[in-house]
Amino acid sequence: MEKTIFRGNHKGVCKGARRLLLPVCTVVLFLFQACASTPPAPPPTPKGHPKPYRVGGTWYKPMPHAKDFSQQGIASWYGKKFHGRKTSSGEVYNMYAMTAAHKTLPLGTWVRVRHLNSGKQIVVRVNDRGPFIHGRIIDLSYTAAKELDMVGPGTARVEVVALGERRQTASGDAFVPMDYYSGAFTFQVGAFSSRDNAERLRAKLNRTFTNAHVTPYDRGDAVFYRVRVGRCNDLEAAVKYERHLANNGYPDAFIVAE
Known part of the structure; x- marks a missing residue:
């Protein structure tokens, strides 16, 4: 039988939204959500930050840290x-x-x-x-x-x-101890094969959120334009911001480590 013990406690602050954020949670777990408009290939995550991955139809979410594991x-x-x-x-x-x-x-x-x-x-x-x-x-x-x-x-x-x-x-x-709760996090709202469509969404987001930007992603066989907003300095605050996006019409937005 498999037995896992994993404990931790982390706090943080996020900046970049012009609206009030949800209350801070003491223990945070975030679920990777695939954006409906995002192409099959997930955005690359810079070295040092774990990202969810899929094998045989099952998604695995790497731990943000290994303390007390x-x-x-x-x-x-x-x-x-x-x-x-x-x-x-x-x-x-x-x-x-x-x-x-x-x-x-x-x-x-x-x-x-x-x-x-x-x-x-x-x-x-x-x-x-x-x-x-x-x-x-x-x-x-x-x-x-x-x-x-x-x-x-x-x-x-x-x-x-x-x-x-x-x-x-x-x-x-x-x-x-390795800790991935700290770092630079932003939020992907959509991805398009058309730069014009990506820019239109960026302009719309820019009216409500800060740091709205478009990032090209060359998959090898095609180029996609990822639309991202916001910036947080730790994972707990990033999860708050992700909920904030969901409550304001973007339920498919997900956290990206930069």
């Missing part, structure tokens, strides 16, 4: 078939490195993985997404799995505890 479940491993291929982080997968894949932990997070039967434990860095098999919580590299004596069995019951981001200090390496 722990989880128990089944670990598996992947090796030669994926060796040399790019991971979700953009790094090349090295089956001999101490890395792992997780569906929702922030990429770059270091975690301690403990074998619940033997007590053996290792520290690995999350640099990929997966495993996308029901009941499995983490995919280890070949070497990481070997350290836990689970290469032969293929799977093992483990506990995963997030340590944070490894940083060098004067006294040696230290783990610092």
